Amino acid sequence: MSGPPAHLAPVGGWSRWQRSWWYHAVVYAQTWRGSVVGAVVLPFLFLLAMGVGVGHLVAHHHGKVGGQSYLDFLAPSLLATTAMQLGSDESLWPVLGAIKWVRTYHAAAATPLEPEDVFVGKLSWVLTRALATSIIYTAVIGIFGALHSWWALTLPLVGGLVAVAFAAPLITWAARAQSDGPFVTYYRFATVPMFLFSATFYPVSAYPAALRPLVQIAPLYHGVALARAAASGHAQLGAIAAHVSVLAAMGAVGVVLGRRAMRRRLVD
Amino acid sequence: MSERGQGGAPVVVARGLTKRFGEFAAVRGIDVTVRPGESFGFLGPNGAGKTSTMRMVSAVSRPSAGELTIFGLDPRTHGPEIRARLGVVPQEDTLELELSVRWNLEIFGRYFDLPRALIRQRTQELLEFVQLADRADSRVDDLSGGMRRRLTIARALINQPEILILDEPTTGLDPQARHLVWDRLYRLKREGVTLIITTHYMDEAEQLCDRLVVMDHGTIVAEGTPRELIDAHSTREVVELRFDDDGDGDASGDGGRVARLGDLAERVEVLPDRVLLYVDDGDDVLSTVHREGIVPASALVRRSSLEDVFLRLTGRTLVE
Ligand SMILES: Nc1ncnc2c1ncn2[C@@H]1O[C@H](COP(=O)(O)OP(=O)(O)OP(=O)(O)O)[C@@H](O)[C@H]1O
Ligand SMILES: [Mg+2]
Numbered sequence: 394m395s396g397p398p399a400h401l402a403p404v405g406g407w408s409r410w411q412r413s414w415w416y417h418a419v420v421y422a423q424t425w426r427g428s429v430v431g432a433v434v435l436p437f438l439f440l441l442a443m444g445v446g447v448g449h450l451v452a453h454h455h456g457k458v459g460g461q462s463y464l465d466f467l468a469p470s471l472l473a474t475t476a477m478q479l480g481s482d483e484s485l486w487p488v489l490g491a492i493k494w495v496r497t498y499h500a501a502a503a504t505p506l507e508p509e510d511v512f513v514g515k516l517s518w519v520l521t522r523a524l525a526t527s528i529i530y531t532a533v534i535g536i537f538g539a540l541h542s543w544w545a546l547t548l549p550l551v552g553g554l555v556a557v558a559f560a561a562p563l564i565t566w567a568a569r570a571q572s573d574g575p576f577v578t579y580y581r582f583a584t585v586p587m588f589l590f591s592a593t594f595y596p597v598s599a600y601p602a603a604l605r606p607l608v609q610i611a612p613l614y615h616g617v618a619l620a621r622a623a624a625s626g627h628a629q630l631g632a633i634a635a636h637v638s639v640l641a642a643m644g645a646v647g648v649v650l651g652r653r654a655m656r657r658r659l660v661d
Numbered sequence: 662m663s664e665r666g667q668g669g670a671p672v673v674v675a676r677g678l679t680k681r682f683g684e685f686a687a688v689r690g691i692d693v694t695v696r697p698g699e700s701f702g703f704l705g706p707n708g709a710g711k712t713s714t715m716r717m718v719s720a721v722s723r724p725s726a727g728e729l730t731i732f733g734l735d736p737r738t739h740g741p742e743i744r745a746r747l748g749v750v751p752q753e754d755t756l757e758l759e760l761s762v763r764w765n766l767e768i769f770g771r772y773f774d775l776p777r778a779l780i781r782q783r784t785q786e787l788l789e790f791v792q793l794a795d796r797a798d799s800r801v802d803d804l805s806g807g808m809r810r811r812l813t814i815a816r817a818l819i820n821q822p823e824i825l826i827l828d829e830p831t832t833g834l835d836p837q838a839r840h841l842v843w844d845r846l847y848r849l850k851r852e853g854v855t856l857i858i859t860t861h862y863m864d865e866a867e868q869l870c871d872r873l874v875v876m877d878h879g880t881i882v883a884e885g886t887p888r889e890l891i892d893a894h895s896t897r898e899v900v901e902l903r904f905d906d907d908g909d910g911d912a913s914g915d916g917g918r919v920a921r922l923g924d925l926a927e928r929v930e931v932l933p934d935r936v937l938l939y940v941d942d943g944d945d946v947l948s949t950v951h952r953e954g955i956v957p958a959s960a961l962v963r964r965s966s967l968e969d970v971f972l973r974l975t976g977r978t979l980v981e
Binding site: 420495499500501504507 | 682719721722723740741742744745747749751753755756757758759760761764767768769771772773774775776777816820
């Protein structure tokens with residue numbers, strides 16, 4: 394083997410976290426068994442069944458939900474829940490696996506990458522996926538005629554924000570976890586209830602007053618509310634700021650704790 | 662004894678190097694100096710602290726106490742710079758199983774920020790070097806253990822490291838695969854790469870290491886070249902005797918057999934399955950054994966090895 398030692402070799406010019414982002418992208422691209430068609434067809438089917446089908450029933454009985462047609466009401470929440478789902482699926486088992494089972498994060502930690510780079514690379518990959526998926530979903534929702542404002546162009550950002558708000562704390566958790574047992578519990582008792590009860594399928598006003606605060610502290614509730622506001626263009630600035638703050642705070646706390654957790658786990 | 666014509670400043674210096682996990686000290690204040698171009702071994706049984714030491718020397722795991730410099734740099738402040746010049750073959754392969762051989766190398770090349778064209782070129786060279794060129798597009802999951810090990814070695818070489826750190830490079834491989842790995846490590850050594858190797862195979866240590874330390878319970882119990890260690894801690898030859906009648910090493914059970922053998926040898930070790938006599942002239946002692954009317958089921962005369970050194974120093978065999 395010829396050539397100068399590596400540290401003198403010409404460099405590709407990628408920052409360290411970007412190299413980790415690239416790793417996650419390669420693994421996804423090489424192992425993804427679904428297809429782009431699936432990613433588009435799924436929201437289509439969902440909107441057809443729930444939005445148009447159930448929407449018909451709703452129109453028959455009450456007319457409007459939260460002042461909107463049921464399809465208009467439902468479609469944006471689909472984008473938010475999908476972003477939550479993606480942010481969760483990417484962050485628990487794959488991260489614990491890369492630390493504990495296949496140990497590929499340990500392999501990365503033996504290169505110039507630092508544990509923080511692995512964390513940021515992973516999170517930025519989740520963000521990338523969430524943005525791409527949200528762009529597709531926004532287009533599909535548009536095709537169903539459920540977008541009523543130019544603010545709808547911010548829907549992909551909402552999807553990205555929701556995914557990061559979930560992924561950052563969940564990656565942190567996975568970086569500290571010893572087994573995947575609690576992950577199943579989390580899905581059962583947090584993800585599924587949030588999916589069902591975050592004013593996703595009916596407005597928060599449908600709940601008894603005593604339960605409403607419970608709905609409103611669910612992180613997904615803020616994502617759904619943001620997505621709905623973006624699609625319709627109707628919102629109060631104060632409410633938007635509050636929703637964004639909650640999600641951004643989750644992401645920020647997750648980043649601070651997650652970088653540390655990843656370091657502690659990989660350098661021990 | 663460490664000055665053996667290896668020029669240049671030491672590449673690794675450890676003084677009082679310690680690693681604790683909670684209350685438990687896995688590495689207890691070891692001193693090690695590795696010089697450029699030499700092949701340095703850590704020999705020790707399970708749990709001796711070899712991997713814990715390797716992970717510190719790889720600038721990954723933080724020392725709990727003591728001093729450590731690699732290329733003269735402090736790994737706590739210069740981790741990325743140091744690791745850019747190291748190649749690491751961990752005890753477990755840590756390959757991406759779902760990806761092809763080629764992609765595994767490509768990812769690593771990217772980790773070291775090499776330009777893509779260079780990665781491609783080195784991938785080709787390295788796969789030929791470890792004889793995996795025909796498996797470039799196979800999924801790692803489909804490779805045998807020996808192939809994965811070779812791929813892990815190729816991966817560790819993608820950045821043309823100055824030091825290659827190998828944690829039990831051939832454990833679990835069949836003899837043929839081991840010899841292939843050894844041959845490749847010789848070649849790297851000839852090219853001037855410094856090798857740091859852990860093993861619990863004494864033949865591997867004898868084959869590969871210019872100099873080694875024997876580790877046990879987190880401490881270094883001896884240091885030197887394989888030859889020096891054998892000369893210092895063992896006799897020239899060993900007579901291995903096996904008995905059918907299961908004297909059990911219990912001197913009373915076989916009419917003081919061990920005591921009688923003890924008179925013939927410098928030292929006697931009684932293992933569960935055999936008795937070892939440490940002597941200078943094995944054949945001579947063996948005929949005396951026969952003359953004394955002691956009849957082993959089988960007998961073997963051999964030269965002392967690192968295994969005997971280890972037994973002497975720790976009272977235990979290397980591979981249980
Ligand atoms: N992360 C850890 N947490 C707690 N204890 C640890 C950790 N890593 C290693 N140990 C303990 O430290 C001791 C030394 O382990 P180490 O892996 O360094 O030994 P080794 O010489 O590499 O053994 P082997 O030949 O089995 O690979 C063992 O008792 C092990 O249980
Ligand atoms: Mg080990």
